Amino acid sequence: MGSKCILLANKNSTSAAIGIFDSGVGGLSIAKCIQQNLPNEQLIYIADSFYAPYGDKTRQVIISRVHAMVDYLIKRQVKAIVIACNTATAYAIDEIRKKVSIPIIGVEPAIKPAALHSKNIGKTKKVAILTTKATAENLRFLSLIHTHSQNIEMIIQPCPGLVELIELNKQNSVECWTLLQKYLTPLNEAHVDALVLGCTHYPFLIPQLKKLVHADMQIIETSQPVTDELIRQLTLHKLTAPMYQQGSIQFYSSKTSMTISFIMTQLWQQHIEVKVL
Numbered sequence: 001m002g003s004k005c006i007l008l009a010n011k012n013s014t015s016a017a018i019g020i021f022d023s024g025v026g027g028l029s030i031a032k033c034i035q036q037n038l039p040n041e042q043l044i045y046i047a048d049s050f051y052a053p054y055g056d057k058t059r060q061v062i063i064s065r066v067h068a069m070v071d072y073l074i075k076r077q078v079k080a081i082v083i084a085c086n087t088a089t090a091y092a093i094d095e096i097r098k099k100v101s102i103p104i105i106g107v108e109p110a111i112k113p114a115a116l117h118s119k120n121i122g123k124t125k126k127v128a129i130l131t132t133k134a135t136a137e138n139l140r141f142l143s144l145i146h147t148h149s150q151n152i153e154m155i156i157q158p159c160p161g162l163v164e165l166i167e168l169n170k171q172n173s174v175e176c177w178t179l180l181q182k183y184l185t186p187l188n189e190a191h192v193d194a195l196v197l198g199c200t201h202y203p204f205l206i207p208q209l210k211k212l213v214h215a216d217m218q219i220i221e222t223s224q225p226v227t228d229e230l231i232r233q234l235t236l237h238k239l240t241a242p243m244y245q246q247g248s249i250q251f252y253s254s255k256t257s258m259t260i261s262f263i264m265t266q267l268w269q270q271h272i273e274v275k276v277l
Helices: 028-037 059-075 086-099 111-120 139-147 162-167 174-189 202-212 223-236 258-268
Strands: 018-022 042-047 080-083 126-131 153-158 194-197 218-220 248-253 274-276
Touching (some): 018 028, 018 059, 028 042, 028 223, 028 258, 042 059, 059 080, 059 086, 080 086, 080 223, 086 139, 111 126, 111 194, 153 174, 162 174, 162 202, 174 202, 194 202, 258 274
Parallel strands (some): 018 042, 018 080, 126 153, 126 194, 194 218, 248 274
């Protein structure tokens, strides 16, 4: 795990799959957007649910798991990899890009568009970012905040407990609503202009968020920008799937059970088969 050798891209076939992985089910929000925009592509989605959430793990554990996911996908001869996890991107994407020669697309909180929205349209010039604990403490993330914070107040709101509840499909539980109220109340009181979802799990909370934040607060997530960057990279490297190819997606989890399959089916909104990683 974490070897220094350079793993080469699959240069033989544009029909090769695209690998997508997250600490758990959160990256399904990214995978769904990719499938909708790239219907001819073969996709492999991995939920590393046995280690979810990454957000409360040490830096060493996060990096080790990211290398494990990438190594598996390289063995499957994927042509590109999407790290559909903010925490994994923050801690490991630079190492991964040195390790492999295929396009690696990461996920970063949409701080730049949120800052522009607050600057041009907002009233208070305040932006809030919901994150995991690990992301909130990451230097790459803090540097991103610094870059786009000119004349904008950036409020970082770690949200321990939310990812665990989403992994259990408990978005509508009393416990989840209680946590959301706890995290959002000070943001409502501050009348922030934009709320950035700094974890790929959090888009599954958008219906709840819309009921809890004030009407003028813009909710911003990253699935479309990530998909747009993937399309750009595939086009740049001439890796786009042929138009005649029928797209598909395979689902894997490092913690398979009837519960995991049920939860992923519920979030994907159609029946899926989850295989053992």
